[in-house]
Amino acid sequence: SEKICAGLEIEDHCVQPAAFVSPPKWHLGHTTWFFETFCLTGEKPFSQDWSYIFNSYYEALGKRVAQDQRGHLSRPLLREINAYRNAVDEAISKRAKIEDEKWWKALEAGIHHEQQHQELLLMDIKYIFAKQTNQPSYLKTIREPDSQIEASWLSVDEGIYSVGARAETFIFDNETSQHKTYLAPFQIRSALTNNSEYLQFIEDGGYKRPEFWLSDGWQWAVDNKISHPLYWRSTNGEWSEYTLAGHGPLVKKSPVMHVSYYEADAFARWAGYRLPTEFEWEVAAKKYEDLSHAHLLDDLQDLARSRGTKSLSGSVWQWTASSYQAYPGFIPFKGAMSEYNAKFMSGQMVLRGGSAATPRSHYRQTYRNFYYPSQRWMFSGIRVAK
């Protein structure tokens, strides 16, 4: 996380240009608070105030600053948060000798939690930088997408399939229980929808024709005057896009990014296809390696290097037609951790896959990411099915 933030100025750590964005320094404090809360139980808290400031949404852990007011806090200062990170790291290191399987499990959860926030940091930094009048670059360059695999239809037969995960390695509770599901035969596209294809949708009046849209989506597009993906811009008929490497011409072959579920769904309907369900996606992903994203950073070391010359392009999370709900036999985590995933099973849609900003060791074929259908500041894209 610190490497991700290394390229930021102090000022960049403080701002919150939208309620759903958190200031980078809040992420740094929150992830450390998570370790302190779940791995340093019984010890004197680093600061009473900080549980109030860095608790994200755990009702069981007391009151907290309203999410949309995180950007109101100039204090604690960045250097105080970094000191907090060091102090908690040290205390964790001391405890790390004990033999207590539960403790190690909590530590592992804390690491996966921080990996999630590493992607959130990149989403939020992109949003913050794009909001600045001069739209600065975070990376020097973005790698052009590899000559993409030939787009084709991958077939999956009718059958009863096993989906979801078993807790052999670390998994989130929302991936359980592993269970059977019946799938009718279907086909899924080998390639992600790219900017060129999405542009055809726009040029065919996609954003002006209600027949392609869900009712809620149409209302959202009208109310918010939406007519293109989040970071696109049209100047004198030329399309350009803000990426982490700054503002530049739209790369036609790159996967379309930063679209909402409503847009993904409308595009698929316009194209004569549909979005896959999350189980179709998972079964196909297990059969065809191609669905896994090819452009994941090897690890955060790689990301750190990438701030020099490498890439943050490539794969995107893929909207599915499945709403985010409990699997059969779902058993939430225990204690305060029960609020980690379970209470969000309402109103959100599942995305599958992973993005170029997802740490490689965080990726799993059974992984369920979830967002509200109007959200699009995450690295979200489209893969169609029929």
Added chain:
Amino acid sequence: SEKICAGLEIEDHCVQPAAFVSPPKWHLGHTTWFFETFCLTGEKPFSQDWSYIFNSYYEALGKRVAQDQRGHLSRPLLREINAYRNAVDEAISKRAKIEDEKWWKALEAGIHHEQQHQELLLMDIKYIFAKQTNQPSYLKTIREPDSQIEASWLSVDEGIYSVGARAETFIFDNETSQHKTYLAPFQIRSALTNNSEYLQFIEDGGYKRPEFWLSDGWQWAVDNKISHPLYWRSTNGEWSEYTLAGHGPLVKKSPVMHVSYYEADAFARWAGYRLPTEFEWEVAAKKYEDLSHAHLLDDLQDLARSRGTKSLSGSVWQWTASSYQAYPGFIPFKGAMSEYNAKFMSGQMVLRGGSAATPRSHYRQTYRNFYYPSQRWMFSGIRVAK
């Protein structure tokens, strides 16, 4: 529809005390407009303005008055709308001699559409009357619930089941295609959750303990200061309820009514159970007649009589754990009718069954009703599963 409105004063036909309620006279005009639009194609419209006024949400049929402003319209007058109804009825009667299967299908759809609005009328009348300072009665009495069936658990075996409907008789597009689904073994409660059980949830702090609630639901309850079902009231520790027969003591054995999905879900979690999926509900309903609601009015004649002395108690729609989305192989209706159901497949949850206000001939085991998880002015209740 006219019989349902027969007990209203002109004033009662005009008001819209919430955005989701429509003034009764709007329902009367809208259902007739629907017939005019789909069954009198090619004829001179009764009034150019009225398509603007009575179009509910069909983008393909042009602009329309905003939903939350239907109650701003004093015109057309009730007597003008009734004249419209008669004129369209007459024109339909004339066309009814033609042999044109498509026309008869449209007519049938118009009838099912009006049946839906008959239930909406009763929901809206109840809401309107409850909002009045003196809370008038719509019916003279509500029948006490029959001594309820003994509550027990009904078992369904693991298996591949066929769900959804085939278009042999009239069905809505959202019930298609009939398709296979795999179900793990489960049990479903033979009886609806009743007021007595729900009261225990309240008395155990159900509305004050976030651990039972979805995050969106908790926020909804806090923001709207929700602490009981819509029409309940507590006075000096005594609970009472507004029904269509007026305000009276809470009947403990009656099914709990007018709860949101959030409340239904929180209740089920508190009770140690869960809500069934819509497919679990449908498979169980086919196996056990008891899930069908026993208290449906025989037909609207019966409702008319009931305005004297009979009942409007009994069954309620049952929230399921399934979000409202397209079935595999779903093919929407054609033309403007494609907007009837398909565009709402986002953000809403499925309810199954039917209520005492549902016309008996409108009831089907494959029927999918759908509302947003916060809504509760419909006759909605709870049946738990495990």
Added chain:
Amino acid sequence: SEKICAGLEIEDHCVQPAAFVSPPKWHLGHTTWFFETFCLTGEKPFSQDWSYIFNSYYEALGKRVAQDQRGHLSRPLLREINAYRNAVDEAISKRAKIEDEKWWKALEAGIHHEQQHQELLLMDIKYIFAKQTNQPSYLKTIREPDSQIEASWLSVDEGIYSVGARAETFIFDNETSQHKTYLAPFQIRSALTNNSEYLQFIEDGGYKRPEFWLSDGWQWAVDNKISHPLYWRSTNGEWSEYTLAGHGPLVKKSPVMHVSYYEADAFARWAGYRLPTEFEWEVAAKKYEDLSHAHLLDDLQDLARSRGTKSLSGSVWQWTASSYQAYPGFIPFKGAMSEYNAKFMSGQMVLRGGSAATPRSHYRQTYRNFYYPSQRWMFSGIRVAK
């Protein structure tokens, strides 16, 4: 009041198309409640509920229905309100024999209060009718304005003038105390700004040039997409206007009507003039009869007839540059009546004069009408000064 409402259908009595409009039947009930409250003290209330329903804003008299929810109430029915009016009239008549100066004062206040609501009724009826898709007429015809007096500048000398009223006949508390004020010499226009002049402002880009506008006004115009007076409409470059006699071509010589303070102020600045202060207006009105409005209905009998063939055109209230605040030595009415005027002395501007909808016996040169600067559904117009 009943004569004003005689041309309405029951439906027209019920609706509230904006928060600031009250349903006509509410006015009928409220004015009677006012008499009941202040002139039938000590008697058993006609209905406990009705004080809740018909109390407008008197904190001292208990809770009341929210102003923007008056249109949610279908009950009491119009015929019940009319019965209430008759019952209170009768009870008043019985008490009218007593010799109690305070009682007669209260009665007089009640009459002046109802006169205010008679104008409000006409404002609200106009707003309601204009909102209907077919924009029905309330009057058969509007009289064309008499050939207007030749517009000229009327001069007033520097001096110390006495303004405000002495309680010799009925006056409102906000007209007291009569006090001295120093005025520099000024000139005021003999004629009201007419539609022709206002049209020049529009055609000169008046609504698009921020330099003419107050900051709050510019924001208001941008936010609400304001580009002309409330009831004007432009179709293919032709301007028309809704009046109480229906929709018709804009009459160039008529006074411009239904403008906000922001618009009046911007117009005056564009024209190179300014609005008069309320004291300038009052002193000039005393000197020059022309400022008094010539087109006042003789009385409500006249209005009743006018529903056939006569007029409701003519004079308008005139925005002044004075905010509505207490005069030196102001003493509010006593008791609940203290809330009648005094508590509104914040954020509103004074209008002087009277309109064609103002009962003649309600007109006074010292009368202070007041509205928020963004409001314009009253009969408001412009008279400039320099």
Added chain:
Amino acid sequence: SEKICAGLEIEDHCVQPAAFVSPPKWHLGHTTWFFETFCLTGEKPFSQDWSYIFNSYYEALGKRVAQDQRGHLSRPLLREINAYRNAVDEAISKRAKIEDEKWWKALEAGIHHEQQHQELLLMDIKYIFAKQTNQPSYLKTIREPDSQIEASWLSVDEGIYSVGARAETFIFDNETSQHKTYLAPFQIRSALTNNSEYLQFIEDGGYKRPEFWLSDGWQWAVDNKISHPLYWRSTNGEWSEYTLAGHGPLVKKSPVMHVSYYEADAFARWAGYRLPTEFEWEVAAKKYEDLSHAHLLDDLQDLARSRGTKSLSGSVWQWTASSYQAYPGFIPFKGAMSEYNAKFMSGQMVLRGGSAATPRSHYRQTYRNFYYPSQRWMFSGIRVAK
């Protein structure tokens, strides 16, 4: 301005915890932009973007970032803004040799403008610091108020007085023209209302009794749950207050601070008095030196020292009963400067005097400060009249 900000961390410069607060670094950039715009006309702008970012509200000078989004901007960085300040200072110094009265007038206006922002900086810093969970101190200590002058009534005779300013030294356009006004005899309190007196108002139920409040004010207090001045807090019945020296016990003899007009007006009514008009205040101030505030910092040098040990207590701006409107004969500044004061003459109330945060050389007896009646983050207090 830089000295005022010297005690802030970089993080403190960036945040905007309320729409009406500006991030300190925005003030630093804006005041310099003002000099650049009005004193370096004809020169190449330092940055094209920065006019967009640092234009506060001048429509004539083009588009600008929305006021409530100033806190979304991490860029330009503080060090870039400081470089901007130096560059503009240098360019100004070069031009300072020219003999051009208009240029020197613009420079003088720029200095008075920056003085206003120096007070705004202190208001905003106080608000920002108070919002932090740990409520840091900006100053080491606050000086206890000097033993206050004995409170008494100061009398002013009836008469015609001259008010407003003549442009002999620098004045703002809103202070012109100097004109005559008639005043009835009145008395004004020699001392400001102090915390002890205000506490009596609270303890007498001041915030719970609508009879003391303007209607808008009561609504404001109810909607925002207001029950005490902005920075007061009650813990176990003990009142404390946040000052620039941190959180501490309420000092009873200090002037009450950070009250809205609504609160000032309600307090005065409760006390049996009223607020003075702005002309009463001005005439009394000219007669009695005591109205001028005694605790003004000598200059900003003094403030800089005060960050060590001195004071920021003392005087406060005093709400008057006068709405902020044009004086007779008012002539606005020319060009873009016309937007400086004139366009705000709507909806706001005049405050007179000055506060401990007002630079001494900025103070004038004819000075008109103005805020909306609900605002109270400025150093506002109460002086009553009768």
